[in-house]
Amino acid sequence: MTVLNGQVEPAALDRTPALEARDIVKRFDGVHALENACLSVREGEIHALLGENGAGKSTLIKVLTGIYSPDSGIMYRAGEEVEFANVRVANRAGVVALYQELSVIPSISVAENILLGEQTPSRGGMVQGKKLRRRARELLESIHQRVPLGMLAADLSPVQQTMVAFARALATDARILILDEPTASLTDTEIKELFAVLRSLRDRGVAIVYVSHRLEEVFELCDRLTIMRNGQTIVTKDVADSHIDEVISTMVGRSPGELYPDRGTATTAVALSVKNLDGRRVKNVSFDVHRGEVLGIGGLAGSGRSELLRILSGAQKHAAGEISVAGVPLPHSPGVGRALNAGIALVPEERRSQGVILGASIQDNIAVANISAVSTLGLVSGARIADITGRGMKDLQIKARSSRQHVSELSGGNQQKVVLAKMLARKPKVLLMDEPTRGIDVGTKAEIYRLIRQLAAGGTAVITVSSELPELIGMSDRIVIMHEGQISGEVTADEADEEVLLAYCYGKADSHDNFS
Amino acid sequence: MITSRNPGLEDLTDTRAIPRRSVGQTLLASGTVLALFVLVLFFFAMRPDVFLSFTNVRNILYQVAILAIIAGAQTIVMVVGDFDLSVAATSALAGAVAASLMLSGVPISIAILAALIVGLLIGLANGLLIAYLNLSAFVATLATLTSVTGLAFLVTEGTTLFNLPTEFNNLGQGRFLQIPLPVFIAIGISLILWFVLRFTTLGRRWYATGGNVEVSRLSGINVQRARLLAFTVAGLVSAIGGVLLAARLGSASAVQGEDNLLFSVAAVFLGMTIVRSGAANLVGTMVGVAIIGVMSNGLNILGVNAYVQQVVTGLIIIAAVTLSSFKSRGR
Amino acid sequence: MITSRNPGLEDLTDTRAIPRRSVGQTLLASGTVLALFVLVLFFFAMRPDVFLSFTNVRNILYQVAILAIIAGAQTIVMVVGDFDLSVAATSALAGAVAASLMLSGVPISIAILAALIVGLLIGLANGLLIAYLNLSAFVATLATLTSVTGLAFLVTEGTTLFNLPTEFNNLGQGRFLQIPLPVFIAIGISLILWFVLRFTTLGRRWYATGGNVEVSRLSGINVQRARLLAFTVAGLVSAIGGVLLAARLGSASAVQGEDNLLFSVAAVFLGMTIVRSGAANLVGTMVGVAIIGVMSNGLNILGVNAYVQQVVTGLIIIAAVTLSSFKSRGR
Amino acid sequence: SGSGGEGSGSGDGDEPFKVIAFTSGNQTPIGAWWVKAVEAKADELGWDLTMIQGDFDFQKMNPAVESAIGQGADVILDGYTDVASIGSIVTAAKDAGIPIFAMDSGTEPTDAFAINITTDQQGIVDSTVGALDESLGGLEDKTIMVIGHDPHPGIRMRSGLAEEALVEAGATIAGGEIQKVASPATGRTEALAMVADFLTANPGGLDGVWVGWDDAALGAAQAITEAGATGKVTGVDATSEAIAGIQAEGAFLVTVEQPWPSILDSLIEHILAYQEDGTIPEKSFEAVGTTLVNVDNAADITPSDKLG
Ligand SMILES: Nc1ncnc2c1ncn2[C@@H]1O[C@H](COP(=O)(O)OP(=O)(O)OP(=O)(O)O)[C@@H](O)[C@H]1O
Ligand SMILES: Nc1ncnc2c1ncn2[C@@H]1O[C@H](COP(=O)(O)OP(=O)(O)OP(=O)(O)O)[C@@H](O)[C@H]1O
Numbered sequence A: 001m002t003v004l005n006g007q008v009e010p011a012a013l014d015r016t017p018a019l020e021a022r023d024i025v026k027r028f029d030g031v032h033a034l035e036n037a038c039l040s041v042r043e044g045e046i047h048a049l050l051g052e053n054g055a056g057k058s059t060l061i062k063v064l065t066g067i068y069s070p071d072s073g074i075m076y077r078a079g080e081e082v083e084f085a086n087v088r089v090a091n092r093a094g095v096v097a098l099y100q101e102l103s104v105i106p107s108i109s110v111a112e113n114i115l116l117g118e119q120t121p122s123r124g125g126m127v128q129g130k131k132l133r134r135r136a137r138e139l140l141e142s143i144h145q146r147v148p149l150g151m152l153a154a155d156l157s158p159v160q161q162t163m164v165a166f167a168r169a170l171a172t173d174a175r176i177l178i179l180d181e182p183t184a185s186l187t188d189t190e191i192k193e194l195f196a197v198l199r200s201l202r203d204r205g206v207a208i209v210y211v212s213h214r215l216e217e218v219f220e221l222c223d224r225l226t227i228m229r230n231g232q233t234i235v236t237k238d239v240a241d242s243h244i245d246e247v248i249s250t251m252v253g254r255s256p257g258e259l260y261p262d263r264g265t266a267t268t269a270v271a272l273s274v275k276n277l278d279g280r281r282v283k284n285v286s287f288d289v290h291r292g293e294v295l296g297i298g299g300l301a302g303s304g305r306s307e308l309l310r311i312l313s314g315a316q317k318h319a320a321g322e323i324s325v326a327g328v329p330l331p332h333s334p335g336v337g338r339a340l341n342a343g344i345a346l347v348p349e350e351r352r353s354q355g356v357i358l359g360a361s362i363q364d365n366i367a368v369a370n371i372s373a374v375s376t377l378g379l380v381s382g383a384r385i386a387d388i389t390g391r392g393m394k395d396l397q398i399k400a401r402s403s404r405q406h407v408s409e410l411s412g413g414n415q416q417k418v419v420l421a422k423m424l425a426r427k428p429k430v431l432l433m434d435e436p437t438r439g440i441d442v443g444t445k446a447e448i449y450r451l452i453r454q455l456a457a458g459g460t461a462v463i464t465v466s467s468e469l470p471e472l473i474g475m476s477d478r479i480v481i482m483h484e485g486q487i488s489g490e491v492t493a494d495e496a497d498e499e500v501l502l503a504y505c506y507g508k509a510d511s512h513d514n515f516s
Numbered sequence B, C: 001m002i003t004s005r006n007p008g009l010e011d012l013t014d015t016r017a018i019p020r021r022s023v024g025q026t027l028l029a030s031g032t033v034l035a036l037f038v039l040v041l042f043f044f045a046m047r048p049d050v051f052l053s054f055t056n057v058r059n060i061l062y063q064v065a066i067l068a069i070i071a072g073a074q075t076i077v078m079v080v081g082d083f084d085l086s087v088a089a090t091s092a093l094a095g096a097v098a099a100s101l102m103l104s105g106v107p108i109s110i111a112i113l114a115a116l117i118v119g120l121l122i123g124l125a126n127g128l129l130i131a132y133l134n135l136s137a138f139v140a141t142l143a144t145l146t147s148v149t150g151l152a153f154l155v156t157e158g159t160t161l162f163n164l165p166t167e168f169n170n171l172g173q174g175r176f177l178q179i180p181l182p183v184f185i186a187i188g189i190s191l192i193l194w195f196v197l198r199f200t201t202l203g204r205r206w207y208a209t210g211g212n213v214e215v216s217r218l219s220g221i222n223v224q225r226a227r228l229l230a231f232t233v234a235g236l237v238s239a240i241g242g243v244l245l246a247a248r249l250g251s252a253s254a255v256q257g258e259d260n261l262l263f264s265v266a267a268v269f270l271g272m273t274i275v276r277s278g279a280a281n282l283v284g285t286m287v288g289v290a291i292i293g294v295m296s297n298g299l300n301i302l303g304v305n306a307y308v309q310q311v312v313t314g315l316i317i318i319a320a321v322t323l324s325s326f327k328s329r330g331r
Numbered sequence D: 001s002g003s004g005g006e007g008s009g010s011g012d013g014d015e016p017f018k019v020i021a022f023t024s025g026n027q028t029p030i031g032a033w034w035v036k037a038v039e040a041k042a043d044e045l046g047w048d049l050t051m052i053q054g055d056f057d058f059q060k061m062n063p064a065v066e067s068a069i070g071q072g073a074d075v076i077l078d079g080y081t082d083v084a085s086i087g088s089i090v091t092a093a094k095d096a097g098i099p100i101f102a103m104d105s106g107t108e109p110t111d112a113f114a115i116n117i118t119t120d121q122q123g124i125v126d127s128t129v130g131a132l133d134e135s136l137g138g139l140e141d142k143t144i145m146v147i148g149h150d151p152h153p154g155i156r157m158r159s160g161l162a163e164e165a166l167v168e169a170g171a172t173i174a175g176g177e178i179q180k181v182a183s184p185a186t187g188r189t190e191a192l193a194m195v196a197d198f199l200t201a202n203p204g205g206l207d208g209v210w211v212g213w214d215d216a217a218l219g220a221a222q223a224i225t226e227a228g229a230t231g232k233v234t235g236v237d238a239t240s241e242a243i244a245g246i247q248a249e250g251a252f253l254v255t256v257e258q259p260w261p262s263i264l265d266s267l268i269e270h271i272l273a274y275q276e277d278g279t280i281p282e283k284s285f286e287a288v289g290t291t292l293v294n295v296d297n298a299a300d301i302t303p304s305d306k307l308g
């Protein structure tokens, strides 16, 4: 591996790159988001852009598409120096991006979402409605999606929203297509369809930049990769010449340990018991979790996992059923406050809309879930907030300038850690985590797995929902699978393999016995 | 590997087969429209001889015509997700400018043109402050409201300007087929705005911007220009309303039509409840305007004391909106 | 404990070691505060003999005391991310209730208590509509504004009630150490609100709710109760302002202090520009109130024509806010 | 007298006569005229004048006036500001021992003022109701609408008197009570809608509209004209628009001219007497007569918005 500090490997220069960025510097208020970042992508390749959370990938993309103007650095489009004043200019130059965690406009229809702005078919300022729907349908069909065109985007599931946003990116005649963690909230069918589309685009000569924390995907899909660390480009090389461990160690600047820590030994004391729970999407669910146990919950998108966790955490009302913590039954639909006091804490699925207050500081975010803990007689103690924040930031290695930095300025992974920190400060008996590693880099993932284990070792019962089967198998002691709101199967981690789990995911509950 | 289908969604093999609710269905499903019907029925039951008579319906239309225009302006701004507190002040200034120019001998058409340009410029100023200098719409238009009212006082010298040319007054007081001209003008402007919002790329851009500025910006919409245009159009339309109000009253004062501000906002809010997306929309606004018009006319006809009317007006607005929020929560 | 470290991370062993900006630094860094200084300097330069004299400063304080209280109420509601358009109307009704009870022989303290309860109940109604029935704060308080004004007209029978007991009037007109009592009361209420917002769990809950309702709910905050409380407190504080205004003027009318609505919103908005987070905050609001007070007093002292004053007021608000938006964009 | 202004007048002994003048209504044409007229008089008489304009915002005006009082003055001049709204000023003036000379500042005698000269409300009502009576050929069984505006004490008082007079003359009050306009800013449109709606609900059922001030009367007249009805409208104020309406001989029947310039003149006389030797007027309340403006004398009347 040729590590050239801040330099692109000479091999990359043999053809005129479709898009090249050299020595890009971008600072925010003292944060060096990019420090001599370089990227060079060729026509007809899928180019992975890798790096841990906060490495500067999203910032680089925003510079490449004219959203941020760099403090210094040069960009070339097909060998010509360019400056993109705004997104439109970049789009017209054929550079189009699907941005991280920004997808659809909820209040307008699917078709309108797909063909926004300059893409809207029009004549003389008038929208051509028929053409709009036809184009939108074609685009959706090209990614094998069937979403009603007239539906409001607000009514779509998260998966559908991502696919609609992807269709929008395809609507532009992109010569350079940049995708910032497109698969973070997708399940495997969509991922496969996405990959097929990306490959066919590549074959048509489109240059694709692909950001993902799922390295298996990168090795399956990409031709070359660029690794960033702390705002700098560390290396660009062919995927064929790379090994996954080496990529990881380059990303994090040290050699990777085991991704999944060793399992612990669960006790037999029941921490959480759920009996005959019924809700909108959840039907007759019963199970127990023990102290010190890690229970994984799998299933297809929409199978009701998130709703189950939301009911358990008191965030959503339910129709019937009983929940008890350490033998003590909770009142019906207790509300989040009482569930938290009883020891159930939820790390929700949608970080930005449910997990953190973006416009508030890290310490204020942590305080929100711990108001009673940091106050006496209704008065809040700044020292105690600083104390639990300091501890949380240290324990979870939150990367930030200070505890007063706004969460909106943190990278996705660090935002997720803030959510974890605020809930862990409650010292929950039962920790519910909905897709806790979505959008999180491998290094941080390993940290979170270790943290989960460590919590379990301390007696916490942990329930994690995940759509990634290897993750489910790797970190759980026991796995239950949901199908259309019901538990369709349960296996211990030792006997789990992906095939069995998949069968349960589709509700093929033929084989096993031990349903609770 | 997990493979999945679209969650919880009926299998929609043909996307065109989705039952689209017709406009009629949408309207009937809305609590706000229901509230309007209830009001009409109530007043009709109380005064069957009068309330739905031709004269009275014409009366109602005449009384709300200018509010409808101002509410149309407000709708556009609220489509892009902002507010305009200066609509009524702008309309008053436009009326005052037209009147004062006509009184000083300027031809009617030029005076009207000047008034419209003044409205347009105020809208432009609002738009620049909000879209390009990133001021909050609330502060910016609050400030404009203050300054513009001051200007209107300066233009009118604090008095009521009158003795406007008859042809000008006819614009507001003339009739065609027994219906006052302002009603036609209000309908015409509403249709144009409805058309622009619904069928033009500009309208789409406004809705996208109002739905989510950031996504719109990242999708290559020039959101700054979209917002600028929305405020400019609102200024222009408000000015039309103001000129018409001056013609309708045959006079112009600095505070004329002040209550159109709050009523226009109320109308748009009432109208927002009739669509699923909760976005401002012209049909809804007109329903809101109708509620306000019917309410005030009906209470007048019943001879309800003015102060009690005010109390009741507030309660009816709350009832209408609550009704539709129950409805939509039912989903 | 987790052993891996994030490379390239400053060792944050002690987060408290982060340099904290002092209140003074924060204030000085803000364009809005700068605007206030510029205004003060300008008027001082124009009339050095008068503007900063004890009498005039006292005058300014006296003139803004009640606005400061109402703006405090507005701040709380805006902290939870809402608006209250009914603050001024509530204050007028409270003053009217107190006055009318006193005139009918009810003891002063009971009359005041009743007025405060009326304010509290209006706030409660707003809160219930908004937090529990999910009405938009804008519509709900717009409706309350209308109804409450109607009630105030009914209570005063449209007139100005006067001849209030001297002890009552002293509350608004008396002095202590040469400073009028309302100034002390305004300072006291502001301090209490500032303290509540800053140091109590309730304040935290309000800020969290305003930051993101859903996140707050999922963090175990009873957001409905938080919003209900915010509106209720705002109603109560507005009522205090209203009672004080009645005592200050020695009279009560239905529309008394109407302009406190727009000015209170303007003050809070001006104040929001002084903090990084852009959230409503009491210190900022007081800076906003000061800008409004200095501006209006200064222009009066310079003998600026009333209409021109209005024009200039709008321009100064725009200038102040623009100044701070430039500052913060510099980042 | 006067508690000694700070730094005013460097000459010994004969400091200029210090006068504080205030009005709440400077955004009305009459208010604007008053400000100019008082300033002119002060110039002429060599007064040291402090003029405070309140713009109906007592929260702002009262402290300004009181602080001027605190700085000392000989006389206070109140134009058009209801005694009800200036309780705190009255108190401050009493404490400082400064008399208030007022015009049109309340409808009843009060010891708040050294004198308050206003117009004779009963006279206004008598002449306007009389004109209606004459024009309609008697008021017996006629339906007359009375439009008032409570916050203005003058309008409120004369509306009440008009209601009494009309009932006494045998007329029916349309709607059973005085119709109230809520805001002066929208008075004309409110009155327009009120009359239009009443006419629809009771076609041909309105013989006349008695309105407390011209702006709303113009709206009422317009409603009658538009409905093609025959009723007559009376107003008060003698604005140029009302005078023009009367001259057009349409629905607008009469209005009333209130002699503000001569009232101001006699108020100044009283002040000069006080300046001379501290004479306080004998009566603290004076209601002067007004002129009915009808089609015969309309051309000779100076409109109230053209005084300045
Ligand atoms: N608007 C901003 N203001 C201040 N700092 C910022 C801002 N945007 C990004 N940063 C900082 O810049 C650095 C790079 O962030 P960026 O979002 O580019 O990381 P990333 O590689 O995309 O991470 P992830 O994988 O978590 O998405 C981070 O330290 C982040 O805190
Ligand atoms: N078809 C849909 N339409 C609208 N919203 C949906 C749909 N499907 C799922 N959602 C939303 O997504 C969230 C998760 O739903 P649910 O609990 O059923 O799914 P899940 O098993 O967690 O799957 P995933 O979160 O991966 O979609 C819910 O809050 C739900 O409102």
Ligand SMILES: [Mg+2]
Residues within 6 Å of the ligand: A057, A058, A059, A100, A180, A412
């Ligand atoms: Mg990123």
Ligand SMILES: [Mg+2]
Residues within 6 Å of the ligand: A305, A306, A307, A349, A434
């Ligand atoms: Mg989920």
